[in-house]
Each structure stands twice: as C-alpha cells, then as structure tokens.
Amino acid sequence: MIQITTSDRYNITAARSLMTSLGAFAAGLLVISIIFLAAGVNPLFAISEIFLGSFGSAYGFKETVTKAIPLILIGAGLTLAFRAKFWNIGAEGQLLMGAIFATWTAQTFGEALPSVLIVPLVFGAGFLGGALWGIIPAILKIKYAINEVITTLMLNYICAEILTMLIVGPWKGKTRFGFPGTDNLPESVILGVIPGSRIHYATLILAVVSAAVLTVVIYKTRFGYEARVVGENPDAGKYAGIDFLKTSLILMAISGGLAGFAGVGEVAGIHHYLGYPASVSSGYGFTAIIVAWLAKLNPLYAIFSGLVFAGIVVGGDAIQISLGLPAATVQIVNGILLIFLIMGDYFLHHKVHIRFGKTN
Amino acid sequence: MKKIQRLEMVDICKSFHGVHANKDINLTVNSGEILGLLGENGAGKTTLMNILYGLYQPDGGQIRINGKPIKISNPVESISHGIGMVHQHFMLVQNHSIIENIALGYKDTPFFFPKIKIRERVKEFSRQFDFRMDLNQKVWQLSAGEQQRVEIIKALLNGADLLILDEPTSVLTPQEIRELIDILRRMKADGHSIIFISHKLDEIMDICDRVTVLQKGQIVGNADTKDMDKQGLARMMVGRDVSFKVDREKLEKGSQVLSVEDIHVTGDKGLPAVKGVSFNLYKNEIFGIAGVAGNGQRELAEAITGIRKIDTGSIRVNGQNITNMSPRKIYDYGVSHVPEERIRFGIAPGLFLYDNAILKQHHLKKFSKRYFLKYNQVKNHAKTIISDFKVSTHSINNQIRNLSGGNIQKLILGREISEQPDLLVASHPTYGLDVGATEFLRQHLLQLRRQGSTVLLFSEDLEEIFELCDRVAVIFAGELMGILEADDQRLCDIGLMMAGSKRVGDNTHLPENNQV
Structure with missing residues (x-):
C-alpha cells in the first residue's frame, strides 16, 4: 500500500522556483512528445522545430519579440487586476477599444501634426479607450454588484461588434476597394521598426517600462497595498476604510489602459490600418491571462512569461507550416504546457511524502 | 463497551x-x-x-x-x-x-x-x-x-x-x-x-x-x-505568577469624548438591531456594555466606527459630528476599533505580517509619503508590536496566515491600541487569549485610561466588566436597560437586566417585547 500525503512548503528559494518551472516545462514537453508520436511526427524533430522557429533563428526570434509586445503589456496590467481579485477577462475588448480610439485620433489629427506630437497623442488616446472600456465593469461591480467575469467577457463581444460596424460602415476606407477596413493611417503615425523585423520598438520600450513601473506600484505604493488588501480579504478592506470604488476604478483604468496601449501597437506598428477584430488581435487579451498567471502575478516576470508564450505561438505557427500539422496543434501545446506549469506551482508550494508500507 | x-x-x-x-x-x-x-x-x-x-x-x-x-x-x-x-x-x-x-x-x-x-x-x-x-x-x-x-x-x-x-x-x-x-x-x-x-x-x-x-x-x-x-x-x-486582580485607581472624569444620541441601526437581516440608544463617554474612563451576544452589540460598535450606517440619531467624537462618515475618517478623528470577528475583518491572510501591522493606518503620514509607503517605518512598527505584544513568529516576513489564531489576535490588538486612540471600541478583546496575554491586555487598557483615552468595552464576561469598567451599561434587544456606576448596588440585578426583565435609571418601563 502506498500512502501519499502533502504538507506546506515554506522555504521557497529562487533557485527552487526556477528548477521547478524548468522541470515542469520538461515534463510538459514529454507529454507533448507522446501526442506528436501519435500524430506520426518525430517528436524530437517537432520540438526542435518549435524552438528553432521561435528562439533559434533570427527571423523566428524577431517574430517572437513582436508578438511578445502586446502579451507583456496586457499581462502586466492583468497582474494588477488579478492581485485585487478583479477577474478582468475583457482585455481583448479593451485592446480593441484602444485601437479604435487610436485610429480615430490618427485619422483626425495625423495629417496636421508631426510624429513627435501625434505618436504620444495616439498612445494617450489608446490608453484612454482601453481605460474607459475597463472601468465600465468596475462601476457595475462596485455600484451594482454585477459579476465582473460576465461583464468583462461580454464587453469583448460588444467592442468587437462596434469595431466591425465602424469598418464596414462609416470608417470604410476608399482605398480598400470595397473590403472592410479603414484607410492606412497617416505616415506620421506609423511606428518605427527595428530594420529587418516587425518589432515596433516604441511599444516594446513602453511595455518593459510599464511592467517595471507596475511592479513598483504593486509593492511600494499605498494604492498597490490597498489593491492587495482588497484582493486578499474584502472584509478587511472595508474595515480598513479602503474606498472600493476608487481602487477598482484606478486598477481597471490601468489594466484596461495597458491593453489599449497594446491595441495602439498592433494598429500603428503592425497593420497600419484598422481591420476586422480577429486580425487586429489574435486573442492576445486571452493569452495574456495565462501570461499573468505564469508570471505569478508579478508584472516584472510578465516580461519573461510574455516572451515564452509569444515563442510558443510563433513556434506553433512554424511547425504548422513545416510539418503540415493542424492549426489546433499550437493550442494543444499551449494547453499542456500551462497545465504542467500550474502543477509545478503546486509542487513548489507543497511537499509530497510517499510512504510504502501497510496501513491498518 | x-x-x-x-x-x-x-x-x-x-x-x-x-x-x-x-x-x-x-x-x-x-x-x-x-x-x-x-x-x-x-x-x-x-x-x-x-x-x-x-x-x-x-x-x-x-x-x-x-x-x-x-x-x-x-x-x-x-x-x-x-x-x-x-x-x-x-x-x-x-x-x-x-x-x-x-x-x-x-x-x-x-x-x-x-x-x-x-x-x-x-x-x-x-x-x-x-x-x-x-x-x-x-x-x-x-x-x-x-x-x-x-x-x-x-x-x-x-x-x-x-x-x-x-x-x-x-x-x-x-x-x-x-x-x-x-x-x-x-x-x-x-x-x-x-x-x-x-x-x-x-x-x-x-x-x-x-x-x-x-x-x-x-x-x-x-x-x-x-x-x-x-x-x-x-x-x-x-511560568510565573499571574495576577487575576487588576488595580483600577480612582480617576477624575475628564471632558466628554463620545456622545451617542438616540441612534437607530438596522441589522443584517433587515430588522432594527439598535433602538434609540444614547450615552456619553468621558476621558479617563472605561465604559462597559454587558449583554448576551446578539442583542445589538455588534451593530452598535459598527455604527460608531462607521462600518454600518445609522438610520437616525447622531454620534459625536470630541464635539465633531461623525455620523455616517467613512471608517477611515472616523479613525482619523481618533476612534480605534478591535472588531468582534477579528480574523475575518482584521487581516489580509496572504500578505506579510508587516503589511498587516498597518492595516487601516497605512494612510497616516508616518507610514506613507505621497503615493508611496515607507516600508522601513512599517517594518519597524511591526517589530515593535511583535515584541510589545509577544507575538510569536519567526520573522515579520511571514504570511500572516501561518500564525496561530491567538497570535493573530495579539497582532491586531497591538495594532489597534498602540496608536493611543482617543476612543478605543473593543469588542470582546480577550476572546481566545491565554491568561498571560489577557493580563497584559487588561493592564494596557487601564494604561490607556490613565493616559486620558476612553475605552468602550463590549463583553459577555461579567468578571472582566466589573474588574475594568468605571461605568456599566446593559444592553438587551437593542436597548440600554440602564447605565450604572460600577460600584452601584443595583448591579446585583445585572442578570435580570441582561435578560430584559428589569430596567434601572430614569426610564423604568420595560421594552415592549421582552421575550428572549
């Protein structure tokens, strides 16, 4: 008879944390290998293709960084919301609203203003758009006790439909030959890229700086303290006289605003016009939820977990093409790695004792 | 067998x-x-x-x-x-x-x-x-x-x-x-x-x-x-002798600190919980409210500290009207609170001990500067509470959920009474404390009294009430059955008063509904 019991682990060192994550990653790859085998693909080849396709080649790495930009921005913002147990599932919509605001600002003022003025203005507009879309659920939750999971999720669809309505209707571009989508943004708005890549460096810098600043906000400021207290125990927050409405508004404005930044980056840095919602963002708002969790709700770590997940997305695309695997492969790889990383987290915080012998 | x-x-x-x-x-x-x-x-x-x-x-x-x-x-x-x-x-x-x-x-x-x-x-x-x-x-x-x-x-x-x-x-x-x-x-x-x-x-x-x-x-x-x-x-x-008797020297009543005037408060189930309660508290006194649990004590404490809204009536602290202000404002006017359900209201379990040591005080100047918290001061403050109140923990960098129930209590009590409040509202402060900690806490309450603070003590422990309080009120079904000096002979009937069948003082009629 084998007996398995668990107990809490208290002394968690950085080294142990790292080793656990790597171990979980390796175990996840093992299971993925079995699935590749079942699909008739050499797993070693497939996995090496994923890594070569994302981190191991110059082209792949550049693509990985490009896709990491929105993931870092949104993921960092979500760490703040999740700390306060505000379950913001609406980053996708907040990203799109940021993109809408940015597009309007760019199309309206872009011709008249030089880059140094219009680019910050467009980023500001994007932040505002995301923030406004983010504070709606905050108001509904605090004032009317409406569950934020439902509202943030539903607002995604509303925003996507608003965007679609705009690009097939009033904003449909003359240069699109009848296809939905706005005209290209003015030249002054287009973000510069690192030559030979699609990395719009302004947004990249913004993402890294945002993550760093947010870390300070969470751990060093009064607002961060209040957000953490509310997340840990709302009753204690009430007793301590914390203003829930103010705290929720600020944190959703930040969380939504950073998603709005990501929307600006996608429109002004990658696509250069506003198209269908699915082309503006390939589900970054949802993938970033995993990024935030993987970062253990620490915005600084979101930089790394954002890169890892961007790598998986890019690598998945690569094997889809080179091995002719179905599109769902990426999702399977993502899902398995996530499950193993979460399991690793459990083993990081719990000791498992296995005893052999008889029980009575 | x-x-x-x-x-x-x-x-x-x-x-x-x-x-x-x-x-x-x-x-x-x-x-x-x-x-x-x-x-x-x-x-x-x-x-x-x-x-x-x-x-x-x-x-x-x-x-x-x-x-x-x-x-x-x-x-x-x-x-x-x-x-x-x-x-x-x-x-x-x-x-x-x-x-x-x-x-x-x-x-x-x-x-x-x-x-x-x-x-x-x-x-x-x-x-x-x-x-x-x-x-x-x-x-x-x-x-x-x-x-x-x-x-x-x-x-x-x-x-x-x-x-x-x-x-x-x-x-x-x-x-x-x-x-x-x-x-x-x-x-x-x-x-x-x-x-x-x-x-x-x-x-x-x-x-x-x-x-x-x-x-x-x-x-x-x-x-x-x-x-x-x-x-x-x-x-x-x-491991040493414990004194069960405390010395409460006579002190002159000071100026008025709290004035509660005819307040009505609604309870969680939508029924009136506090019905027309009035009393005044003065500097240098401990005022006890005795009664069987569930007779409006919690609602009264929450109304005074701002957690619960008052339907009618008014509350003043040092002459300032604080009726229905936010808990933080009331705290800033000098009212501390040791809540009844301390573990539920008093801590954020996943945060560190030092984070919890400043809950409700984090906005004060000594712990924060503009938007930032002064973590050095915060940590020192936490260390002081730990040593003063003998909280046993291996470090202040410990999640508070790892502490035993009694130690969490000590930290919360330490936090609330170390600030020298003008008025301390304490609900059952010695619940779950061991004899050593109880003795220490009672001494501390008396010291607050000596230093000019006022303590409003809610307790079911009559021994505690009689030992600590200068004046005692008995609450039943949301009404005060009388307010008496601690040495008043009529307190022999406190059992009857707690059961709602006797009222002393100016107002001698019984509440309409006196079935327990």
Missing part, C-alpha cells in the same frame, strides 16, 4: 519551517475521563489535536489506541478509529437544516431520502444527551451553542468515543456553557473520553479530571485537577 479504552500519544514531534510546534509530547486519555489541554496562544495545542485528527502528519512518534499503534492519515481514518473533533469554527452548511447537516457527514447515510433513515437515530441521541432541538431548523437560525450541539451530535453519530473540543466555550453565553458542561458530564458517565482545550481556568478546574499544560510545544506539567488550584495552573502555564 467503547472502542477507545485508552488513547496514548507517544513522543509526538512536529515542526513547521524549522520551528518546533510539538516536541516529545506524551499524553494519555482513558475512557470516562476528561483531559484538559492548556497552554498559551501558539503553544501547540491545536497542532497536536490536528495530528490526532489526521489533519497533520507527525514528524515522529506514535499514536496508540488500547496499546496498539495506529496510523491516522486523514480525518476519515481518525473518525473510523472513534475520534471526533468539534472545531473552534463550526463546519456547517448555513443554508441547510440541522438534519441535513448531520446526514451530510454521516457514513451510513443512504443515497436516496437520506433524512428519513437517520432521523430516528438522531432523535435517540438527542434524548440520551438531552439536546432539545427542532431538526428542521436551518443552521443560520441557530445560536452558537446550538450549532455546537449539532457538531457534537455529528461526531457522536459517527461513533466518536473520544471527542476533541477546541475552545468550545469561547463562543458561548454563560447559560450555554452550563448546558455544554452538563452534556460533557453525561458523555463522561457514558464512558466517552474527552480532550477539552480552553483558556478559561475556572472551566478546566470545574470539569476536567486531569490537565496537561503545553508551553512552546513541550509539556511542562501534568496534574490532577483535584490537587491543583487556579493560581497553580496559571503559574504552570505562563
């Missing part, structure tokens, strides 16, 4: 992150015996009982039943060995009826129509131990004492021969305590063994046959209660 004639714990050791919670513990309970387990907060009593109940695995040592070593890996195994536990915080489903709650935990409950089959058995047990309860009542309608009885029936029905009771009396009224003691005596006569954890030495002396005292995870004494007195027990527990 009981399954457990003799239960032994032999050389039990258990440590958490390198700190011994239990070290070489040996104890024995025999059938028909009540063993008292005493110790300061954090002495390791709960850890030891959790090992016996299968919630923790010991690092070393053995548990034996009737001389035969057994292994207990989880509560299910523990129950099958005949061990039952009634936790300090009840584990009942609030929206279910008594019978449903019992059926839920019972091993022979049938899948279909569970209630019918077990109802007869429950009735039989209720008769045997003289529990009078309507089995169809929902748990949320029950008093703490009744909920505890449901827990006891659950354990007995599952065949518990040994019952562990973790601080069973801390939530009960004096009447309910007497009833519990009767039940325990009956169980004892029936051959059950009982392990009784408590801080109240009188109770231990009253019902236990033997007592085992723990200190810092080790046994420091075993004794038969008939050879012991209260002083001796206290000395064994704290």
Whole structure:
C-alpha cells in the first residue's frame, strides 16, 4: 500500500522556483512528445522545430519579440487586476477599444501634426479607450454588484461588434476597394521598426517600462497595498476604510489602459490600418491571462512569461507550416504546457511524502 | 463497551519551517475521563489535536489506541478509529437544516431520502444527551451553542468515543456553557473520553479530571485537577505568577469624548438591531456594555466606527459630528476599533505580517509619503508590536496566515491600541487569549485610561466588566436597560437586566417585547 500525503512548503528559494518551472516545462514537453508520436511526427524533430522557429533563428526570434509586445503589456496590467481579485477577462475588448480610439485620433489629427506630437497623442488616446472600456465593469461591480467575469467577457463581444460596424460602415476606407477596413493611417503615425523585423520598438520600450513601473506600484505604493488588501480579504478592506470604488476604478483604468496601449501597437506598428477584430488581435487579451498567471502575478516576470508564450505561438505557427500539422496543434501545446506549469506551482508550494508500507 | 479504552500519544514531534510546534509530547486519555489541554496562544495545542485528527502528519512518534499503534492519515481514518473533533469554527452548511447537516457527514447515510433513515437515530441521541432541538431548523437560525450541539451530535453519530473540543466555550453565553458542561458530564458517565482545550481556568478546574499544560510545544506539567488550584495552573502555564486582580485607581472624569444620541441601526437581516440608544463617554474612563451576544452589540460598535450606517440619531467624537462618515475618517478623528470577528475583518491572510501591522493606518503620514509607503517605518512598527505584544513568529516576513489564531489576535490588538486612540471600541478583546496575554491586555487598557483615552468595552464576561469598567451599561434587544456606576448596588440585578426583565435609571418601563 502506498500512502501519499502533502504538507506546506515554506522555504521557497529562487533557485527552487526556477528548477521547478524548468522541470515542469520538461515534463510538459514529454507529454507533448507522446501526442506528436501519435500524430506520426518525430517528436524530437517537432520540438526542435518549435524552438528553432521561435528562439533559434533570427527571423523566428524577431517574430517572437513582436508578438511578445502586446502579451507583456496586457499581462502586466492583468497582474494588477488579478492581485485585487478583479477577474478582468475583457482585455481583448479593451485592446480593441484602444485601437479604435487610436485610429480615430490618427485619422483626425495625423495629417496636421508631426510624429513627435501625434505618436504620444495616439498612445494617450489608446490608453484612454482601453481605460474607459475597463472601468465600465468596475462601476457595475462596485455600484451594482454585477459579476465582473460576465461583464468583462461580454464587453469583448460588444467592442468587437462596434469595431466591425465602424469598418464596414462609416470608417470604410476608399482605398480598400470595397473590403472592410479603414484607410492606412497617416505616415506620421506609423511606428518605427527595428530594420529587418516587425518589432515596433516604441511599444516594446513602453511595455518593459510599464511592467517595471507596475511592479513598483504593486509593492511600494499605498494604492498597490490597498489593491492587495482588497484582493486578499474584502472584509478587511472595508474595515480598513479602503474606498472600493476608487481602487477598482484606478486598477481597471490601468489594466484596461495597458491593453489599449497594446491595441495602439498592433494598429500603428503592425497593420497600419484598422481591420476586422480577429486580425487586429489574435486573442492576445486571452493569452495574456495565462501570461499573468505564469508570471505569478508579478508584472516584472510578465516580461519573461510574455516572451515564452509569444515563442510558443510563433513556434506553433512554424511547425504548422513545416510539418503540415493542424492549426489546433499550437493550442494543444499551449494547453499542456500551462497545465504542467500550474502543477509545478503546486509542487513548489507543497511537499509530497510517499510512504510504502501497510496501513491498518 | 467503547472502542477507545485508552488513547496514548507517544513522543509526538512536529515542526513547521524549522520551528518546533510539538516536541516529545506524551499524553494519555482513558475512557470516562476528561483531559484538559492548556497552554498559551501558539503553544501547540491545536497542532497536536490536528495530528490526532489526521489533519497533520507527525514528524515522529506514535499514536496508540488500547496499546496498539495506529496510523491516522486523514480525518476519515481518525473518525473510523472513534475520534471526533468539534472545531473552534463550526463546519456547517448555513443554508441547510440541522438534519441535513448531520446526514451530510454521516457514513451510513443512504443515497436516496437520506433524512428519513437517520432521523430516528438522531432523535435517540438527542434524548440520551438531552439536546432539545427542532431538526428542521436551518443552521443560520441557530445560536452558537446550538450549532455546537449539532457538531457534537455529528461526531457522536459517527461513533466518536473520544471527542476533541477546541475552545468550545469561547463562543458561548454563560447559560450555554452550563448546558455544554452538563452534556460533557453525561458523555463522561457514558464512558466517552474527552480532550477539552480552553483558556478559561475556572472551566478546566470545574470539569476536567486531569490537565496537561503545553508551553512552546513541550509539556511542562501534568496534574490532577483535584490537587491543583487556579493560581497553580496559571503559574504552570505562563511560568510565573499571574495576577487575576487588576488595580483600577480612582480617576477624575475628564471632558466628554463620545456622545451617542438616540441612534437607530438596522441589522443584517433587515430588522432594527439598535433602538434609540444614547450615552456619553468621558476621558479617563472605561465604559462597559454587558449583554448576551446578539442583542445589538455588534451593530452598535459598527455604527460608531462607521462600518454600518445609522438610520437616525447622531454620534459625536470630541464635539465633531461623525455620523455616517467613512471608517477611515472616523479613525482619523481618533476612534480605534478591535472588531468582534477579528480574523475575518482584521487581516489580509496572504500578505506579510508587516503589511498587516498597518492595516487601516497605512494612510497616516508616518507610514506613507505621497503615493508611496515607507516600508522601513512599517517594518519597524511591526517589530515593535511583535515584541510589545509577544507575538510569536519567526520573522515579520511571514504570511500572516501561518500564525496561530491567538497570535493573530495579539497582532491586531497591538495594532489597534498602540496608536493611543482617543476612543478605543473593543469588542470582546480577550476572546481566545491565554491568561498571560489577557493580563497584559487588561493592564494596557487601564494604561490607556490613565493616559486620558476612553475605552468602550463590549463583553459577555461579567468578571472582566466589573474588574475594568468605571461605568456599566446593559444592553438587551437593542436597548440600554440602564447605565450604572460600577460600584452601584443595583448591579446585583445585572442578570435580570441582561435578560430584559428589569430596567434601572430614569426610564423604568420595560421594552415592549421582552421575550428572549
């Protein structure tokens, strides 16, 4: 008879944390290998293709960084919301609203203003758009006790439909030959890229700086303290006289605003016009939820977990093409790695004792 | 014949992150015996009982039943060995009826129509131990004492021969305590063994046959209660003499600090909980509000501290009208609060100890500058509280959820009273504290009084009220039955006043609805 019991682990060192994550990653790859085998693909080849396709080649790495930009921005913002147990599932919509605001600002003022003025203005507009879309659920939750999971999720669809309505209707571009989508943004708005890549460096810098600043906000400021207290125990927050409405508004404005930044980056840095919602963002708002969790709700770590997940997305695309695997492969790889990383987290915080012998 | 004639714990050791919670513990309970387990907060009593109940695995040592070593890996195994536990915080489903709650935990409950089959058995047990309860009542309608009885029936029905009771009396009224003691005596006569954890030495002396005292995870004494007195027990527990009497010197009444005028407050269930209460408090005094729990004390405390809105009436602090201000504003006007449900309201469990040491004070100038918190000051403040209030923890960089209940209490009390408030609203401040900490806390309240603060003390412990308070008010059904000086002879009738059948002072009519 084998007996398995668990107990809490208290002394968690950085080294142990790292080793656990790597171990979980390796175990996840093992299971993925079995699935590749079942699909008739050499797993070693497939996995090496994923890594070569994302981190191991110059082209792949550049693509990985490009896709990491929105993931870092949104993921960092979500760490703040999740700390306060505000379950913001609406980053996708907040990203799109940021993109809408940015597009309007760019199309309206872009011709008249030089880059140094219009680019910050467009980023500001994007932040505002995301923030406004983010504070709606905050108001509904605090004032009317409406569950934020439902509202943030539903607002995604509303925003996507608003965007679609705009690009097939009033904003449909003359240069699109009848296809939905706005005209290209003015030249002054287009973000510069690192030559030979699609990395719009302004947004990249913004993402890294945002993550760093947010870390300070969470751990060093009064607002961060209040957000953490509310997340840990709302009753204690009430007793301590914390203003829930103010705290929720600020944190959703930040969380939504950073998603709005990501929307600006996608429109002004990658696509250069506003198209269908699915082309503006390939589900970054949802993938970033995993990024935030993987970062253990620490915005600084979101930089790394954002890169890892961007790598998986890019690598998945690569094997889809080179091995002719179905599109769902990426999702399977993502899902398995996530499950193993979460399991690793459990083993990081719990000791498992296995005893052999008889029980009575 | 009981399954457990003799239960032994032999050389039990258990440590958490390198700190011994239990070290070489040996104890024995025999059938028909009540063993008292005493110790300061954090002495390791709960850890030891959790090992016996299968919630923790010991690092070393053995548990034996009737001389035969057994292994207990989880509560299910523990129950099958005949061990039952009634936790300090009840584990009942609030929206279910008594019978449903019992059926839920019972091993022979049938899948279909569970209630019918077990109802007869429950009735039989209720008769045997003289529990009078309507089995169809929902748990949320029950008093703490009744909920505890449901827990006891659950354990007995599952065949518990040994019952562990973790601080069973801390939530009960004096009447309910007497009833519990009767039940325990009956169980004892029936051959059950009982392990009784408590801080109240009188109770231990009253019902236990033997007592085992723990200190810092080790046994420091075993004794038969008939050879012991209260002083001796206290000395064994704290390691020094403890004074049960406190010196309250006469002080001149100072200026008015709090004025409560005809306030009406609505309770959680939408019914009026406080009905037209008025009183004034002055500097240099401790004002006690006595009463059976649930007569509006909590609502009154919450109204004064801003957690609950007042329907009509007004509250002034130092002349300033604070009626329905936010809790933070009221705090800034000098009102501190030790809430009744401290663990629920007073801490953020996943945050560090030092984070919790400034809850509600984090916005003050000394802890924050513009948008930032001054973590150096915060940490120093936490260290001061820990050493002043003897909170036992290995570091301030410890999540507060890792501390024992008593130590969390000490931290919250330390935080609220170290700020020298003008008015301290303290609800049952010594609940769950060991004798050493209780003594320290009472001294501290008297010191606050000496330094010119006012204390509004809510307590069910009449001994505490009479020892500490300058004036006493009795609350019943949301109304004050009278406000008297502590040395007023009429306080002999405090029992009648608490039951609502006597009113003293200017207003002599009884409340319209005086059935308890």
